[in-house]
Amino acid sequence: MSLTNGFAALERNGAVVPFDFERRALRPHDVALDIAYCGICHTDIHMIGKWGQQFPLVPGHEIVGSVSGVGPEVTKFKIGDHVAIGVIVDSCRECEPCLRGDEIYCRNVPTSTYDSVDRVDGTRTRGGYSSDYVADERFVYRVPENLDLAATAPLLCAGVTTFSPLRHWKVGPGMTVGVVGIGGLGHLGVKFARAMGAQVVAFTTSPKKAEAALALGAHEAVLSTDSAQMAAQAFRMDFILDTVAATYPLDPMLQALKLDGTLCSVGLPDKFELSAFTLAIGRRSLASSGAGGTNITREMLEFCGAHDIVADIELVKPHQIATAFERLAKADVRYRFVLDMRN
Numbered sequence: 051m052s053l054t055n056g057f058a059a060l061e062r063n064g065a066v067v068p069f070d071f072e073r074r075a076l077r078p079h080d081v082a083l084d085i086a087y088c089g090i091c092h093t094d095i096h097m098i099g100k101w102g103q104q105f106p107l108v109p110g111h112e113i114v115g116s117v118s119g120v121g122p123e124v125t126k127f128k129i130g131d132h133v134a135i136g137v138i139v140d141s142c143r144e145c146e147p148c149l150r151g152d153e154i155y156c157r158n159v160p161t162s163t164y165d166s167v168d169r170v171d172g173t174r175t176r177g178g179y180s181s182d183y184v185a186d187e188r189f190v191y192r193v194p195e196n197l198d199l200a201a202t203a204p205l206l207c208a209g210v211t212t213f214s215p216l217r218h219w220k221v222g223p224g225m226t227v228g229v230v231g232i233g234g235l236g237h238l239g240v241k242f243a244r245a246m247g248a249q250v251v252a253f254t255t256s257p258k259k260a261e262a263a264l265a266l267g268a269h270e271a272v273l274s275t276d277s278a279q280m281a282a283q284a285f286r287m288d289f290i291l292d293t294v295a296a297t298y299p300l301d302p303m304l305q306a307l308k309l310d311g312t313l314c315s316v317g318l319p320d321k322f323e324l325s326a327f328t329l330a331i332g333r334r335s336l337a338s339s340g341a342g343g344t345n346i347t348r349e350m351l352e353f354c355g356a357h358d359i360v361a362d363i364e365l366v367k368p369h370q371i372a373t374a375f376e377r378l379a380k381a382d383v384r385y386r387f388v389l390d391m392r393n
């Protein structure tokens with residue numbers, strides 16, 4: 051074991067400060083990586099706040115770096131490979147979702163990358179706001195060589211969270227797909243839906259973001275605050291990816307779905323506000339979806355490699371974490387912060 055240099059909230063709602071700790075020694079199937087970059091996710095702020103279980107808490111579940119060591123049974127990776135780790139690092143591996151690579155839906159609760167309990171030794175998992183990480187190779191992913199490493203980090207949470215529902219609802223050519231909210235999640239949703247061949251319609255409350263959405267690849271942008279523009283979308287969308295984290299009146303958005311259309315909300319608002327009639331008229335579905343297991347995460351990274359897709363990021367240093375959190379809370383970022391963890 052060696053000392054890991056990290057950054058932790060020492061108590062709930064505390065500032066994120068330098069905090070050194072020890073990673074476990076390599077088990078037979080473990081990969082060790084030197085972390086180069088770690089994305090800052092909204093979840094990190096919630097975890098340091100009301101969601102956190104145990105402090106000190108080292109956040110970070112959008113991790114990229116290079117392999118620095120492998121256990122004797124590791125077959126998929128060698129030292130120097132560019133690799134990534136996402137939101138989970140273990141699961142029961144025996145339940146039905148686990149058996150099909152959907153470990154995020156593990157019936158026995160997957161092990162989160164940070165603030166969770168290791169299934170083997172019972173220690174606390176600590177995240178990617180740190181110099182290195184150790185994980186079982188099953189939960190480590192190869193990063194395509196053509197992708198910028200820093201801009202790849204957000205793909206591991208924001209990316210798979212948006213890619214997974216687009217794949218599940220089989221978005222492709224001939225479909226019209228709405229993406230609601232053009233932020234950390236939504237900007238990737240637009241890029242993915244476009245690359246999948248759909249007609250992409252961005253929905254936003256901001257004229258500035260409408261313009262930005264077109265630059266990201268949306269074919270059309272609709273101001274959701276304009277009731278005339280919204281009325282013109284009625285019964286148009288096959289699928290809507292809703293990335294909004296706040297509760298808002300969903301009926302106008304649901305009305306944009308055509309017969310049998312689905313709106314999948316991935317922003318995790320506290321509750322939904324809608325009329326059952328809006329669903330009945332058009333046999334519409336309201337759905338949600340988690341981040342993603344190992345299969346879809348691998349598929350997403352390969353898709354990004356093939357289509358040259360990465361996140362639009364602002365790179366920050368660890369001493370800027372507090373400022374980044376403040377700006378993230380105000381959605382003041384284009385479109386995702388990534389921590390430079392080198393050195």
Ligand SMILES: [Zn+2]
Pocket residue numbers: 091092093094111137207208
């Ligand atoms: Zn996240």
Ligand SMILES: [Zn+2]
Pocket residue numbers: 141142143144145146147148153155156157158159
């Ligand atoms: Zn399981």
